[in-house]
Amino acid sequence: MALEKILSIGGKPGLYKLITQTRSGFVGESLIDGKRITVGFRNNVSVLSEIAIYTLEEEVPLREVFQKIKDKExxxxxAVHHKDEKIKLEEYFFEILPNYDEDRVYASDIKKIIQWYNLLHDNGITEFAPAIEEESSEEE
Structure with missing residues (x-):
């Protein structure tokens, strides 16, 4: 499953798989417990494929960060848990993305990225690289 079908919903823990779209929103299935919820268009929803992480030079798509974590592990x-100390999370993230912007990427963001990666891994969603290749071939 591609990151284009994985959602983060504001105020709801974990990640959700997009099941179907409705007139007033969509139906999502939790990757944590498999429960389905209906979400309206008024909710704050982010598609993982559209999220990027600030670095000192540019914004790096989340899929590339996930791929770097996958390569490292x-x-x-x-190797770290999302509930570990702030300094431990920042050291780990610095190994993954050494030029990330420490002023704009908070410890809470790092926790979320690590938690999401592990949740995706638990659900067998570990293919991040093929989408990168598609994007780079489109740019050329």
Missing amino acids: NGGKT
Whole structure:
């Protein structure tokens, strides 16, 4: 499943898989417990494929950050837990993305990225690289 079908919903924990669209919003299925919810268009919803992380030079798509984590962990889950200390999370993230903008990327963002990566990994969603190749071939 592609990141284009994975959603983060403001005020709701975890991630959701887009099931179907309705007239007033859409139906999402939690990757945590499989429960389905109906979400209106008024809710704050982000598609993972549209999220980027600030660096000192540019914005790096979240899929690239996930791929870097996957490469560092040899396809496994992260060595740190999203509830670890702030300094430990920042050190880990610095290894993944050494030029991330420390003024604009907060510890809460790093926690969320690590939590999302592990949640995607638990659900067998670990293919981030093919979408990168498609994007780069479109740009050329």
